[in-house]
Amino acid sequence: MTVPPDGDAHVEPLLGAYVLDALPAEEAGAVAAHLRGCDSCTAAYLDVADASSLLALLTEADLAEGLGQDEPPGPA
Template sequence: MTAGPGDTPHVRQLLGAYVLDALEADESGTVARHLQRCGGCAAAYVEAVDAVSLLALLNVDDLLE
């Protein structure tokens, strides 16, 4: 994780793995706690969730176009 203002760790680089439930339990907990107190990362999380939801609607033909 990178440090931001005031040495607050930010988790944006972990959000994709978090959304896909691909983090270890301790990292997942860290991300969840951070999202509760950081509006910027929480907004990025919502965007990542939306993107994953939209990707799930695609099929192979959509990707080949």
């Protein structure tokens, strides 16, 4: 498991990738094991998981508005 430079073994820096299923299987397993025993990381996980679910509800128009654009971005 990737440990932050300050030596803290909490997994908060990995939670975004964990929620998006973007971690290698071994690392995802280590995060899951840590979450079973750490209340503070579990609380952070729930916050990140909620945010990820809400992002799926945004439309292109919502994203364009957030970027200060009148129209959604077109293809590059």
